[in-house]
Amino acid sequence: MVGRDPTGWKPTAFRTHTLAEISTNGADLVGEAVIIAGHAEAVRGRGGVCFLMLRDGTGYLQAFLKKDGMDEETFLAVQSLSRESTVQITGEVAQKRPPKVPEGSPAPPPEYEVVASSAQIMSAAQTPLPLGVTDKVHVELDTRLDNRHLDLRRNHINAMFQLRSKVLAYGREHLLKEGFQEMNSPKIIASASEGGTNLFPMTYFETPAFLSQSPQLYKQLAILGGLERVFEIGPAFRAEEHDTYRHLNEFISFDIEMAWADDEDVMGVQERMIHHIWSSVAEKDGNLIDIINEWREVQEPPLNPISVDIPSIPFPRVSYDKAIEIIQSKGGEITWGDDISASDADLIAEEHAGFHFIPRWPMEMKPFYIYHDETEKGTTGEQLSRGFDLNYGRDEMTSGGQREHRVDVLELNLIDMGLDPTDFTFYTDGFRFGAPPHAGWGLGVARLLMVLTGAGNVREVVLFPRDRSRVTP
């Protein structure tokens, strides 16, 4: 199984049927003339017969070629075809001869194949392959990424990217249902973004410019403009020299922003969305999870199977105050006001293994656009913010919060954080004509997929990752 359901796929210039259609509906198709196409995953048989195991995006099917059933030159060419070459087969659907089974074993269910009357080699694959699509030998991530076009032909990798598409679709589906509309913000920005991170400089005609680190300020402007509830799924760029399993310099951020809402309201949106994604995957995409598990099972040593455990909502809220308490009680060295490091997050994960929110961070640790209520103080009397994180185990999935809608406070925050308000007039001006209280969050799509697919590195679930040392392919 390759995992795609071909229901609704129309015949194309190159095939009348997908392979899955024939393998699953073979009984109805026996005797029918068909044209199929795919990659040659294995070519077996010598002498006068040839078994060609074909793979397309939907599944597998064997084509059976006989020397005396077709043009001999073509037959010989197919028989000596290299793995992964693409072939088109014209022939007739037939039931396969049943395989030999040990004495006393039940006969397997009938299987189908296409008996070829002609064949056309579309594109022969060079040998050897830089990485084996079906080989059992382990392949290192770096080799895989250098040859992503072949890596992607491996079933479990293909399944991960099918899952990615599903996750985004279910996420969209849920937000649309809650009244959100999709938007896109510019990725080329003039300067003075939200600060706190390094940006990639570029030249925009005669003007210096940067790649956007976040849609944050723009989705807020959309809310101030009355779009009420928006989301964006798009790239963000950070010029940080980090080198970890969970950071990339270009990543896809899943962002929402919502008017007339506080931090708790958007945490609700998030947990309902994640719950919908997990439920939908569990209900509809078990086949993709199975493909990943089939691969995990045959690894040496075998990897534990992954399962889609639908998280119950609401997710636990572990306030920053409480988090510090937990870390300290477990012997972690942290004081109020410190960031929660990866090893500290491990300690929290001992009590909250799955999804959990960490709300109410110290205001001084949060960006200038985060809202604070002057009456809310932490255990040491310091100002708390309405910023929150969503973690899964040790890993941060999301950062979000209620936003500061009071323009005078916003400008003070900018000054407090060492930024110049005059650089932000494109943004602060949006708040001068009546600003609704609002809140939102940004979710790392790849990090969420790591959780779902069991990948140990974000690079696994990003098609063409960009990190500090990789800009190709």
Add this chain to the structure above:
RNA sequence: GCCCCGAUGGUGUAGUGGCCUAUCAUGCAGCCCUGUCGAGGCUGCGACCCGGGUUCAAAUCCCGGUCGGGGCGCCA
């Protein structure tokens, strides 16, 4: 940016100064088999990251470089 580790056929590995014209698997090439299906059997091909050094002798030790891995930091 810091600490630690590594680099051997296309891919993934064994190897701790002479036993290495280098192990195994997979792959590739060829041969045998007219229903294979984890195909099988036989034969063959193919590698010590780069530059310097130590030594009678280096895949192996030392130095530098490049690339990679793990951990951390940095990071809405």
